[in-house]
Amino acid sequence: MRLLTHNILSSNIKGVTNGFPLGIEVEKVVEKQVEINHDFLRNIFPKIDWKAFSDASKIMGYVELPEESPEPSVLDSDLDFLRKFHHALLELHLEEGALVCPQTGRKFPVNKGIPNMLLHEDEV
Amino acid sequence: MTSVFHACHSPLPYFPRKCQRSHPPRPSVSFPSSSFSRRCQSDARFMATSVKTAAWTTPDGSALQDGISEYFDKSSGFWEDIWGDHMHHGFYDPDSNVSGTDHIAAQIRMIEESLRFAGISEDPAKQPKRIVDVGCGLGASSRYLARKYGAECQGFTLGAVQAGRANVLAKAEGLADKVSFQVADALNQPFPDGQFDLVWSMESGEHMPDKAKFVNELARVAAPGGTIIIVTECRRDLGPSEKSLQPWEKKLLNRICNAFYLPEWCSTSDYVKLLQSLSLQDIKVADWSQHVAPFWPAVKRSILTWKGFISLLRSGLKTIKGALMIPLMIQGHQKGVIKYAIITCRKPE
Numbered sequence: 312m313r314l315l316t317h318n319i320l321s322s323n324i325k326g327v328t329n330g331f332p333l334g335i336e337v338e339k340v341v342e343k344q345v346e347i348n349h350d351f352l353r354n355i356f357p358k359i360d361w362k363a364f365s366d367a368s369k370i371m372g373y374v375e376l377p378e379e380s381p382e383p384s385v386l387d388s389d390l391d392f393l394r395k396f397h398h399a400l401l402e403l404h405l406e407e408g409a410l411v412c413p414q415t416g417r418k419f420p421v422n423k424g425i426p427n428m429l430l431h432e433d434e435v
Numbered sequence: 436m437t438s439v440f441h442a443c444h445s446p447l448p449y450f451p452r453k454c455q456r457s458h459p460p461r462p463s464v465s466f467p468s469s470s471f472s473r474r475c476q477s478d479a480r481f482m483a484t485s486v487k488t489a490a491w492t493t494p495d496g497s498a499l500q501d502g503i504s505e506y507f508d509k510s511s512g513f514w515e516d517i518w519g520d521h522m523h524h525g526f527y528d529p530d531s532n533v534s535g536t537d538h539i540a541a542q543i544r545m546i547e548e549s550l551r552f553a554g555i556s557e558d559p560a561k562q563p564k565r566i567v568d569v570g571c572g573l574g575a576s577s578r579y580l581a582r583k584y585g586a587e588c589q590g591f592t593l594g595a596v597q598a599g600r601a602n603v604l605a606k607a608e609g610l611a612d613k614v615s616f617q618v619a620d621a622l623n624q625p626f627p628d629g630q631f632d633l634v635w636s637m638e639s640g641e642h643m644p645d646k647a648k649f650v651n652e653l654a655r656v657a658a659p660g661g662t663i664i665i666v667t668e669c670r671r672d673l674g675p676s677e678k679s680l681q682p683w684e685k686k687l688l689n690r691i692c693n694a695f696y697l698p699e700w701c702s703t704s705d706y707v708k709l710l711q712s713l714s715l716q717d718i719k720v721a722d723w724s725q726h727v728a729p730f731w732p733a734v735k736r737s738i739l740t741w742k743g744f745i746s747l748l749r750s751g752l753k754t755i756k757g758a759l760m761i762p763l764m765i766q767g768h769q770k771g772v773i774k775y776a777i778i779t780c781r782k783p784e
Contacts, residue, residue, distance in 0.1 A: 316615045321627045331627050345612040354564050355587055401612045425598045427618040428625035432497055
C-alpha cells in the first residue's frame with residue numbers, strides 16, 4: 312500500500328465521525344521504484360492532505376518531506392522537491408502491518424501490500 | 436489479429452483474441468490428481484451443505500459476502516485464462532455478425548461507450564483526475580481509465596486474490612503509480628466523502644444485497660460535480676398493472692442468483708428512484724440489452740473448447756456451477772427478463 316492510497320483511506324465504522332487519517336503500524340516497508348511523472352504529481356498534489364501525508368511518511372521511515380504544505384509553485388520548478396514527493400507518495404510500500412482507526416483503535420490489516428478494509432458485522 | 440495460445444489449446448476454431456500486451460502468467464496451479472480431488476472433495480462438501488441451507492435466495496450479508504469473495508477468487512483465474520482481465524460484457528452493434536468479432540475489443544468498447552454516454556468531456560482540463568472502481572474484479576477498468584486519463588484510480592473488491600492479481604497486472608503494465616487495489620466493501624466504502632471525480636461501477640451492482648446503501652455510498656464518495664456511472668444487469672421493469680414478475684421469471688432468476696452469488700435482482704427504475712432520492716442530477720438511463728446479446732453465447736462457445744474445459748475443471752465446482760447457468764442467462768436475455776442497463780448521473784456542485 313502506497314501513501315497515495317493511505318491518503319485517501321478512512322475508517323467508515325458505524326459511529327465514527329473522525330476516521331481520517333488512519334494510523335499506521337509498520338511491520339514491513341518495501342521500496343519499489345517507479346518512473347517519475349511530473350504531470351501526474353502536479354495533478355495529484357492539490358488532492359493530497361499534506362499533514363496526513365507527511366506524518367505517514369515519517370512513520371514509514373522517510374523524513375525528507377517538509378512539515379508544512381509547500382506552495383504549489385514549487386511543483387513547477389523544484390525538481391528536488393518533486394523527487395521527494397514522488398518517492399514518498401509512490402515508492403514507499405507498506406507490505407505488512409496495519410492501518411488504525413483514529414477514533415476506535417480498530418486495526419485494518421495490510422497483507423502483501425493490500426489493505427483489508429472490510430468491516431465486521433457489528434461495525435456496520 | 437494474433438492469437439495467443441497456451442500450451443494446451445484447441446485445434447478447433449477459437450475466437451481470435453487481439454493481444455496488445457502480454458501479461459505475467461498467473462501462478463500456475465499444477466494438475467496432480469491428488470490436489471484436484473482434494474479440491475473437488477472440499478467443494479462437494481460445500482455444495483452438499485449449501486443445498487441443505489435454506490437461505491440461498493435471501494442470504495444474510497456476511498454469507499453472501501463470503502460467497503462472492505470465494506467464488507470470484509476461485510473463478511477469476513479461469514476467466515482470465517479464457518477472456519483476459521476485463522470481467523464484463525462486450526458492446527456489440529445490434530444484429531451484427533459476431534463470429535469473427537474481437538471480444539476483447541468489444542469489452543473495451545463497452546468502457547468507451549459508457550464514458551461517452553455519461554458525457555465525460557474530451558477536454559483534458561475537465562477529465563477525471565481521481566477515480567474509484569467499485570467492485571473492480573481484476574482491475575482492467577481501473578487500468579484502462581488510469582491510462583486513458585492519466586488519473587489516479589483506486590479499485591476495490593471483496594476478493595483478496597483478485598486484489599492481489601490486479602496489483603500484479605498494474606505493475607506489469609507500468610501503472611503501479613496510478614492504480615492500486617484493496618479489499619473493501621461497496622456498502623461501506625473506506626473513503627471520506629466527496630473524493631472522486633468519477634465513480635465507476637461496471638457490473639458490480641448485481642452483487643449488492645442492499646441497493647439503497649450501495650447507491651448511497653456511490654453518491655457519498657463522489658466529488659461535487661463528479662460523475663457516477665453504473666453499468667449493470669438487472670431484471671425488466673414491471674408493467675403498469677404488474678405487482679411482480681411472473682412465477683416462471685422469478686424461478687429463472689432465483690436459479691441464477693444461487694450460482695452467481697447474486698442477491699435479489701432489481702430493475703432500472705429502482706436505480707433511478709434511488710438516485711432521484713439522493714438529489715443527483717442529469718440522471719440518464721439506457722437499455723443496452725441489444726448491444727450485449729452476443730456475449731453469453733460467445734462465453735458458452737469459449738468454454739466448449741478444450742482449453743476452456745480444462746481451465747474450468749481446474750477452477751473447481753463453484754465455477755463449474757456458475758458455468759452451468761450460462762444457458763439460463765441466454766434464456767433470460769432472449770425472453771426479456773434480464774436486461775442490461777447503463778445509468779449515469781452527476782453529483783451537484
